[in-house]
Amino acid sequence: MKYEAIVIGVSSGGMITLDKILRHLPSDFALSIIIVQHQHPESDDFLARFLDARCSLTVKQADEKEIIMPGKIYIAPPNYHLLVEEDKTLSLSTNKHVNFARPSIDVLFETAADVFGEKLVGIILTGANEDGSRGLKKIKESGGLTIVQDPDTAEVATMPKAAIASTKVDYILPLENIGPFICSLYALWLKE
Amino acid sequence: MKIENENIEIKLLLEAMYLKYGYDFKNYSKASIKRRILYRLSRSGLKTISEMQHKILYDKQFFEILIQDFSINVTEMFRDPSFYKSIREKVIPVLKKLPFIKIWHAGCATGEEVYSMAILLKEESLYDKTTIYATDFNEGVIKKAKDGIYPAERLKEYTCNYQKAGGKSSFADYYSAKYDYALINKSLEKNIVFAEHNLVTDWVFGEMNMIMCRNVLIYFNRDLQTRVIHLFRNSLCKDGFLCLGSKESIRFSECSDDFVDFVKKEKIYRKK
Structure with a gap:
């Protein structure tokens, strides 16, 4: 399957976890990656800059109406929901919190599933609430691939556990295998 | 197929709202509007967006509810x-x-x-x-x-x-x-x-x-x-x-x- 985009949802413990995954990706990686990391509403774009400096792909905070490009990594701005539009651009919203979160993982995952369908990969990582479970379910129902971090390897297991409980996910992977797994998806993509 | 139909239904619903009441949401960002329509749909007892379109045309009160859903009123004093x-x-x-x-x-x-x-x-x-x-x-x-x-x-x-x-x-x-x-x-x-x-x-x-x-x-x-x-x-x-x-x-x-x-x-x- 030629996957086009990967969406990642992560909460507490996210910075280190994301770093450990994204550093595996080669500079010619051609899928788009869109990330919701729960953050304090007054945070700046530190997370994007931190990851950008440590990873061979460009990592940036998402701008509204930005076109989703292959091989780029987008991070939701603090205090805004991040949505995927029909024409594969990103949009923002300051609508109410969803699952006590803004940005909410469900909002990103559900809108991404509508647009990318079976060409989408959804990944739930460490976190202390249940955001993302509904969204991951929708990705599965739309024919996409679903991956959850093995709760035993997560800094906080609540979020991966909730995702596993609500969806029959395709893969439950320990943290150290997630980066290489994404790379293998890309290797398949290149072969096809 | 379902998503394709949903998108057509949303276009028709927005057109109906415009023709009937003069409120034009056709140039709003679609993903956000769609979430709000589906939110209202799930609480309305209606089965499809097409049914909702019918209700909008004949039930002004229902239209008023949807208008409230469409208008984002999240704000605070000295926000930012x-x-x-x-x-x-x-x-x-x-x-x-x-x-x-x-x-x-x-x-x-x-x-x-x-x-x-x-x-x-x-x-x-x-x-x-x-x-x-x-x-x-x-x-x-x-x-x-x-x-x-x-x-x-x-x-x-x-x-x-x-x-x-x-x-x-x-x-x-x-x-x-x-x-x-x-x-x-x-x-x-x-x-x-x-x-x-x-x-x-x-x-x-x-x-x-x-x-x-x-x-x-x-x-x-x-x-x-x-x-x-x-x-x-x-x-x-x-x-x-x-x-x-x-x-x-x-x-x-x-x-x-x-x-x-x-x-x-x-x-x-x-x-x-």
């Missing part, structure tokens, strides 16, 4: 305190030189940010020579804005925002709290004109020294954003200020050259 601090420190000294000041707050929702500006102007001794036009397309929220009654549970947060924004007095001077509510002092409402105005379909109504429109444009597609930025340019006098939300910009539009960055980080522009 650093923005208000910049207004106080950078914009106010310029406004002080004017004989009178006209401010347009477009998309004012329930009014919290309008009163924030009124407080700021009062503390800078500019309130008496200012008129604030506070507009929204949603009649219901305009009424709430006018009432100026807010849940007391949020006062702590607002007080904190007020202080971070450089407030010069005590925030408690500006409201009276009773039971679970806080009533904004009526003296702050004196120079505010609340009115209905729809950025999608209405046009210029005056020449302004400052326009505030924060976190409204993010809900519009590029075509509609372009229209609204034109509207703002035409509504501002020379050297007037345009204030957008922190993630919004005018730099994609052909009006871009008509503005200079005044406080770049806070998205405060100044018309040339």
